Amino acid sequence: xxxxxxxxxxxxxxxxxxxxxxxxxxxxxxxxxxxxxxxxxxxxxxxxxxxxxxxxxxxxxxxxxxxxxxxxxxxxxxxxxxxxxxxxxxxxxxxxxxxxxxxxxxxxxxxxxxxxxxxxxxxxxxxxxxxxxxxxxxxxxxxxxxxxxxxxxxxxxxxxxxxxxxxxxxxxxxxxxxxxxxxxxxxxxxxxxxxxxxxxxxxxxxxxxxxxxxxxxxxxxxxxxxxxxxxxxxxxxxxxxxxxxxxxxxxxxxxxxxxxxxxxxxxxxxxxxxxxxxxxxxxxxxxxxxxxxxxxxxxxxxxxxxxxxxxxxxxxxxxxxxxxxxxxxxxxxxxxxxxxxxxxxxxxxxxxxxxxxxxxxxxxxxxxxxxxxxxxxxxxxxxxxxxxxxxxxxxxxxxxxxxxxxxxxxxxxxxxxxxxxxxxxxxxxxxxxxxxxxxxxxxxxxxxxxxxxxxxxxxxxxxxxxxxxxxxxxxxxxxxxxxxxxxxxxxxxxxxxxxxxxxxxxxxxxxxxxxxxxxxxxxxxxxxxxxxxxxxxxxxxxxxxxxxxxxxxxxxxxxxxxxxxxxxxxxxxxxxxxxxxxxxxxxxxxxxxxxxxxxxxxxxxxxxxxxxxxxxxxxxxxxxxxxxxxxxxxxxxxxxxxxxxxxxxx
Ligand SMILES: *[C@@H]1O[C@H](CO)[C@@H](O)[C@H](O)[C@H]1NC(C)=O
Ligand SMILES: *[C@@H]1O[C@H](CO)[C@@H](O)[C@H](O)[C@H]1NC(C)=O
Ligand SMILES: *[C@@H]1O[C@H](CO)[C@@H](O)[C@H](O)[C@H]1NC(C)=O
Ligand SMILES: *[C@@H]1O[C@H](CO)[C@@H](O)[C@H](O)[C@H]1NC(C)=O
Ligand SMILES: *[C@@H]1O[C@H](CO)[C@@H](O)[C@H](O)[C@H]1NC(C)=O
Ligand SMILES: *[C@@H]1O[C@H](CO)[C@@H](O)[C@H](O)[C@H]1NC(C)=O
Ligand SMILES: *[C@@H]1O[C@H](CO)[C@@H](O)[C@H](O)[C@H]1NC(C)=O
Numbered sequence: 001x002x003x004x005x006x007x008x009x010x011x012x013x014x015x016x017x018x019x020x021x022x023x024x025x026x027x028x029x030x031x032x033x034x035x036x037x038x039x040x041x042x043x044x045x046x047x048x049x050x051x052x053x054x055x056x057x058x059x060x061x062x063x064x065x066x067x068x069x070x071x072x073x074x075x076x077x078x079x080x081x082x083x084x085x086x087x088x089x090x091x092x093x094x095x096x097x098x099x100x101x102x103x104x105x106x107x108x109x110x111x112x113x114x115x116x117x118x119x120x121x122x123x124x125x126x127x128x129x130x131x132x133x134x135x136x137x138x139x140x141x142x143x144x145x146x147x148x149x150x151x152x153x154x155x156x157x158x159x160x161x162x163x164x165x166x167x168x169x170x171x172x173x174x175x176x177x178x179x180x181x182x183x184x185x186x187x188x189x190x191x192x193x194x195x196x197x198x199x200x201x202x203x204x205x206x207x208x209x210x211x212x213x214x215x216x217x218x219x220x221x222x223x224x225x226x227x228x229x230x231x232x233x234x235x236x237x238x239x240x241x242x243x244x245x246x247x248x249x250x251x252x253x254x255x256x257x258x259x260x261x262x263x264x265x266x267x268x269x270x271x272x273x274x275x276x277x278x279x280x281x282x283x284x285x286x287x288x289x290x291x292x293x294x295x296x297x298x299x300x301x302x303x304x305x306x307x308x309x310x311x312x313x314x315x316x317x318x319x320x321x322x323x324x325x326x327x328x329x330x331x332x333x334x335x336x337x338x339x340x341x342x343x344x345x346x347x348x349x350x351x352x353x354x355x356x357x358x359x360x361x362x363x364x365x366x367x368x369x370x371x372x373x374x375x376x377x378x379x380x381x382x383x384x385x386x387x388x389x390x391x392x393x394x395x396x397x398x399x400x401x402x403x404x405x406x407x408x409x410x411x412x413x414x415x416x417x418x419x420x421x422x423x424x425x426x427x428x429x430x431x432x433x434x435x436x437x438x439x440x441x442x443x444x445x446x447x448x449x450x451x452x453x454x455x456x457x458x459x460x461x462x463x464x465x466x467x468x469x470x471x472x473x474x475x476x477x478x479x480x481x482x483x484x485x486x487x488x489x490x491x492x493x494x495x496x497x498x499x500x501x502x503x504x505x506x507x508x509x510x511x512x513x514x515x516x517x518x519x520x521x522x523x524x525x526x527x528x529x530x531x532x533x534x535x536x537x538x539x540x541x542x543x544x545x546x547x548x549x550x551x552x553x554x555x556x557x558x559x560x561x562x563x564x565x566x567x568x569x570x571x572x573x574x575x576x577x578x579x580x581x582x583x584x585x586x587x588x589x590x591x592x593x594x595x596x597x598x599x600x601x602x603x604x605x606x607x608x609x610x611x612x613x614x615x616x617x618x619x620x621x622x623x624x625x626x627x628x629x630x631x632x633x634x635x636x637x638x639x640x641x642x643x644x645x646x647x648x649x650x
Contacts, residue, residue, distance in 0.1 A: 061127055061134065064617075064624070065118050071636070072113035078636060079113075080106040083616060085630035090622040092615045093253075094188055096196075100253030104290035105358065111301065112361040122361055125404075128586050129355050131617045135586055139405050142367050144413040147381050154420040157389075160477035161524045168231055168241040168276070169470040169484075171428025172459035174286065175267060176218035176249035185214040191250045191463070193217035210497030213462045215557070218249040223500070224267070226489070227460055227469055228275035230502035234487060235471050240338065241276045242345075244428035244457060245284025245395035252291040260289045261311050268315035278319045280345045283312060283332035284395040284429070285354055294351040295359040296369040297331070308332070320345075331370045335379040337388070343423075343479045344388045346379055348372060350396040350427075353407030365406065373410055380418040389479040390422045397427040397456050399436040399577040401584035408579035415577065416440060419451040423479040425577075431459035432553040433468070433486060437532055438577030445575050447537075450529035454577055455481065458555065465554035466490055468505070473523075480526035483509040488555045505555060512538065515545060536574050539567075546571075 071079045083106050087098035109130070116123055127134035178194050182202025185192045193209035193216070195201040202208060213223045231238070247267045248260050264287060272279050285292045288305045295301050309329050316334070317325035324336040332349040351357045352369035360369065368374055383390050396402055398411050415422065415438050438452035439445050458468045466488045473483040485507040489500040508527060512535045513520040520531055539546035546567060551559040562570055572583035617623045630636075 061131065062118055062123075064131070065113075065116070065123055065127065067627070068109075069113040069116060069118065071631075072110035074636065076107040076110050078634075079110040081634060082627065082630045082636065083109075085633070086623050086626040087616050089626035089630065090616070090619060092618070092623075097189060097253045104253070104255075105293075107303070108290070108293060108358040112358055115363045116361070117363060120363075122363065122365055125355075125365070126361050129361075131620070132586055133617075133620070136405055136580070139409045139580055140365075140367075142406070142410055144373065144377065144410055144417075146377060146417050150417055150420075156420050156480070156526075156528065157478045159475050159480060159482065159524045159526050162476050164473040164482050164523075165239045165476050166235045166237060167472045167474050168235060168238045169244070169426060169455070169457040169472060170227070170231075170241060170460060171244040171457040172246040172284070172431055172461055173224055173227075173243075173267065174218040174246055174249050174459070174461035174463070175221060175224045175263065175271075176251070177221060177263060177266060178249075178251075179213075179217060179220040180209065181211050181220070182208045185209040185216050187216070189251070191216070191218050193220070194251070212497055212500045213467070213491065215462045215491065218463065219461045219467070221266075221271075223462070223467060224271055224460065225275075226500050227467060227502070228271065230487060230489070231469060232275055234502070234504075238277070238471070239474075240278040240280065241272075242280045242391070242393055242426055243272070243282065244393060244426060245282040246286045246428065246459075247284065248286040248291075250286065250463070252286075255289040255291060257289050257307055260287065261307065264308075264311050264315060268312070273318070279316075280319065280336075280347060280393060281312065281316050282347050282393050282395050282428075283308065283349050283351065285351050285356065287312070288351075292351065292354065292356045293359065294331075294349065294354075294357050296352060296366060298366060298369070299359055299362065301359075331372065333372055333375065341479075342388055342477070344379075344383050344390045345393060346376065346383075346390055347393040348376060350394040350398065350403075350429075353398065353404050353411065354396055355402055355404050360404065365404075367406070367410065369407075373414060376411075376414055377417075380414065380421060384418060384421045388421070390418070391479060392422055392425040394425070394427050396429040397436050397454050398425070399438070399454065399573070399579050399582055400430065401573075401579065401582060402429070403579040405580040412438060412578040415452050422452065424481055425452060425454045427454055427456050428459065430456055431461065431464040432456070433458040433465075433555065434553055435532060435574060436577045437529055437536070437575050439575070442576075442578065442581050445533070447530040447533045450533035452577055453481070453527070453529050453532055455484070458486070458553070462491055465557040466492075467500075468555050475524075475526065478526070480528070482524065482526055483507055484527075486552070486555075491557070506552065511548075512545075515542070533575070536571055539571055539574075543567075 071082055080102055084098050084102045087093060087102055088095050092098065112126060116126065121137045121140065124134050124137045128136055176191065180193060180195055180202055183193050183195045184200035184205035184207050186207035187196060187200055189196065193214055198204060209217060211222055212226065213220050248255060248263045268281065288294060288308045293303065294305050295303060309332050312332060313325045313329035316328055320334055320336045324334040328334040333347060335344060335346045337344050349372060352372055380390065398408050434456045436454040436456065437450050439449045440451050441449045457470050458465060460467050460469065468486055468488045471485050472481050475482055486505040487502050488505045489502045490496065493501070509520065515538055516534050539549060547561060550562045569583045576582035
């Protein structure tokens with residue numbers, strides 16, 4: 001089944017092609033005929049490969065987009081009804097998940113489709129994200145305007161040698177306040193440990209959830225508090241904590257404003273203040289309802305996420321002060337000087353570059369949603385003039401497979417301009433223990449051209465590895481990272497469900513420093529971009545070091561070996577602070593191929609917050625046939641099924 005799907009997908013993809021101006025003209029005349037070709041070709045069994053190659057792929061995809069656009073013009077209700085049928089009939093998710101998720105996210109897609117030109121760059125992008133059938137379009141060139149050129153003598157300051165600060169980094173806590181001890185941990189949904197049905201209820205299931213969590217479930221409150229206590233135990237003198245987003249659990253088909261507000265308030269106003277002295281927060285893609293829904297200011301819609309910004313700004317105000325909180329109330333971004341230091345914290349909203357924020361698929365995609373990039377330039381320029389050091393905090397790493405290439409390219413121009421003012425960038429989102437490097441020249445990646453480090457912290461939630469947090473040892477003058485130590489609690493140890501024990505897992509400098517040539521073991525030496533580039537070179541040359549790194553990504557949980565293409569792509573991603581260089585390829589279902597490591601698709605989807613919508617067309621054969629039968633059943637759309645492909649739906 002999986003293999004067959006892959007063959008179909010691979011042949012549909014073929015060489016890279018664009019669904020934009022100048023594509024082949026349709027050979028078939030109506031959308032209906034083309035869709036039938038699609039179905040016949042992919043149900044042909046052993047000869048499917050040949051048949052798929054013989055259909056006009058671009059026409060088929062145009063037809064599919066045209067039909068969905070026609071449906072969207074019938075209104076949100078018709079669109080949601082039909083897509084829900086497709087989700088249920090194609091067996092994408094349980095019925096309740098299909099109904100809930102599509103009623104929430106469907107109207108955003110319908111909005112995109114109503115405004116979409118076919119063909120257009122945006123249609124290609126939509127095809128890439130939603131169907132996984134188109135390669136990413138080339139970056140639309142745009143040059144960021146800077147108030148001044150980079151000073152010719154600009155350089156990263158060297159370490160001061162003064163006593164380092166300890167700074168905690170936590171991420172993706174995904175706390176499920178509806179977690180029930182004793183509820184079924186072996187359910188059919190992306191997170192379990194909830195009494196979804198009577199059979200899942202405590203006492204009725206053979207798979208009762210323990211007190212401190214399960215890898216099929218998001219974090220219980222007990223696990224969240226256990227981590228804060230461990231932080232207090234291991235780093236009682238921490239200067240502050242950075243939290244790179246995603247408070248809310250992953251039952252995305254149920255989340256609503258009431259729940260998200262309650263979750264955000266519980267974490268930021270109750271739990272964190274009880275244990276942590278100061279927290280610099282970030283808005284994650286799960287911290288909204290519908291999930292990933294962050295309309296930009298330019299979009300005309302009644303669905304607003306202003307309530308998210310209001311909630312965050314008021315919760316963060318006790319840590320960042322009222323001026324920065326007022327800024328956070330605009331769209332979740334703020335810039336603030338850490339008191340008594342030369343460090344400026346800049347927290348920005350990466351959801352404006354996130355491929356699953358379907359609001360971004362506007363008729364013509366905005367170059368700078370909400371003017372956030374312009375704002376970053378203003379803040380960084382002022383920081384440079386004042387001689388400040390900057391830490392950039394965001395949720396989604398800006399070089400990841402989830403980051404739209406255009407936004408990532410524009411952001412990278414800013415990184416390149418201010419690389420000596422920004423001491424480091426800090427993200428979460430992937431749930432994995434990893435990092436990304438930026439280069440001044442991506443065609444000459446070396447220790448010399450490596451010029452920015454993105455530190456990506458792994459998650460608390462147990463869905464993709466043992467629960468964890470990081471502590472950085474930081475130069476108090478340059479704010480360069482001198483080392484980091486990862487702490488974990490091992491879910492597989494026998495006493496875990498009674499009393500999770502937290503322990504040091506590894507330190508970056510201890511692990512890699514002595515293996516490098518020359519060795520980097522001095523406590524005062526910064527882990528520079530050059531250091532990390534050399535670590536990736538070590539991965540290439542010493543496979544055992546690389547395999548140990550792979551094991552650490554999930555903190556020793558469900559470790560799989562990674563060699564050949566997997567290894568090449570992994571190292572490519574580590575060397576891509578800009579997303580067009582990350583070697584991530586598009587494929588149906590798993591749209592952006594996550595590397596062969598990690599565990600099941602279920603866990604990976606959850607890790608990157610994939611919406612149900614992008615799973616709908618994963619199996620194009622099933623979904624196209626479900627689409628046709630639903631439209632027939634509901635007596636919808638015969639008009640555009642029969643329409644010639646050259647006419648645009650009204
Ligand atoms: C660069 O040169 C300018 C002007 O001479 C000077 O003010 C500044 O301190 C220098 N910066 C560095 C990092 O050396
Ligand atoms: C989950 O349940 C299925 C059947 O309902 C069973 O086959 C499987 O072994 C269970 N998984 C675990 C981890 O117990
Ligand atoms: C367990 O299942 C029975 C029968 O379906 C149901 O009546 C009962 O309410 C369930 N128990 C709980 C705690 O929900
Ligand atoms: C929001 O979700 C919660 C939990 O699923 C539910 O109890 C509540 O009724 C929902 N509220 C609204 C306004 O839909
Ligand atoms: C980047 O590196 C390539 C390959 O070494 C080189 O040809 C090119 O000139 C470099 N670009 C810049 C802007 O330095
Ligand atoms: C990185 O490796 C190069 C040799 O390839 C070496 O010259 C340089 O000093 C190393 N830098 C760091 C920071 O380890
Ligand atoms: C976690 O505990 C299990 C069982 O004791 C052990 O096999 C495994 O190596 C441990 N993992 C780590 C990362 O220590």
